[in-house]
Amino acid sequence: MQNKRDQWGSRIGLILAVAGNAVGLGNFLRFPVQAASNGGGAFMIPYFIFFLLVGIPLMWMEWGMGRHGGKYSHGSGPGIFDVLWINKLAKYIGALGLFTSTIIMVYYTYIESWTLGFSFFSISKEYFGLDNFESMKTFLYGYQGRASTPFFDGITISYIFFLITFILNFWVLYRGISKGIEKLAKIAMPMLFIFAIIIAIRVVTLGTPDPTHPENSVANGFGFIWNPDFSLLNNPKVWLAAAGQIFFTLSLGMGTIHAYASYVKPKDDIALSGLATSATNEFAEVVLGGSIAIPLAVAFFGIATTTAMAQGGSFDLGFASMPLVFEKIPFGQYFGFMWFLLLFFAGITSSVAMGQQVMAFMEDEFGFSRKKSTITLGIFIFIAVQFVIFFLKFGYLDELDYWAGTFGLVVFALVESIIFMWIFGAEKAWSEINSGADIKIPRIFFYIMKYITPLLLLLVMIWWLINDAIPILLMRSVDEENIPYIWAARIFMILVFVGFLLLIKLAWKKKEVNHGTAN
């Protein structure tokens, strides 16, 4: 039993949806921190090299795999890999894509809800009056339920914003590709860019907010991000940070691009659309993301304090230091509202993409209706998020984020590049990407996709395995009291992965039976 597959209503809608999938919180929070701490302007050299050698090639590959799978009514990893590689194992390897998308969606939906909550707190001036970084962090931790604070009575408020976010996500997913996801992208993406441009203009026109501290200026903030420190280019960590950033920012290695591309018509272009998607994401990241958080923080707090804030991680920068700045500028509540709402738009356009792949799996492989797949995924995500919410302070979310949202992505990307370029065949893959193309992709990308992209992904994976994955696996820096929760996260991930393997087995068995009956 196959449902008629949905299709994109317009090309712009498709590009905005895929760009929306790629543009996430990391564009505005992770990128400036990475650039500032890895050589400033010099960071852009490895960044662009990896954009050309890993980002764009993998983007085209994922579009190619997705559209190819869509021809056979498959929009998720297992079905697509099964078509690309005639081997019983292939579909099970595709479970990796479902795994990463599902796990990331579980915690990302909750993080996304914080941005909605903080946009409300900005417009209602809830945090106005808190005048230092520590009290703002306490406000954030109180909201998240990580600490008992005078600001919140438990996590009721946080939970309400989570429920709103959750309902919005699943309402969009229920509406489908053209009426839900595409419509959302057509509203959210222009709004996101308008808000980001308004805030960026406000930032560059701030000058030196406090004349008694001339060193705290926007110019110094831009200098902090962009002045190059070439000596850091000798450090392999800087190159790997650039590779990682490119990889995360384009939302590669999750199976979400495959899912969206599977709804593209077989004769439609993917080469130009893939390029436009990457360019849109980079515009949001480098031009806008690089012009807001760090320059603003330096203008108000100076370089030393901004460095300390950035070392606390992207969330401290976004949720604790930015609100302090909004308190200090005229009409700050409106800028705060726009800042957090743009992060919310960046988040929701990404989380629906994660959900779409899993729903495509249920619809394509089990013949589920849209309603049934929405309810099934909705119930699962709702239950799974409860552990993220209530175990947040014990490192449960961080554990999911590392294995699914960091390491899992590079593993899936490496596997898919090998399957597409080496098993399916480089010439066939190249002709799939170029079929119906509106631009001529230079032939050099054929060799990059075949040799360089998988090799670089392998190097990144090995580096991460040695430097991060093994110490994290051995829980070297985990507090004693958090160990049971880390294990709970691991058991949950294993159950999800094994669950997907069993579902794949069941789906293909069912298909064999149906095929046999039909014959």
Place this chain on the structure above:
Amino acid sequence: MGLQTSGIIFIIFAFGIIIGLTVFSFYKIFAIKKEDEKSRS
């Protein structure tokens, strides 16, 4: 510290590549769309 000349060069370099790529790809998309509409009518 300030924004040094080398920093400005890198901003122009990075913004130039990205804005150029964005304008190129969307210009192409809209040009093709216009052509399609023309040929249909």
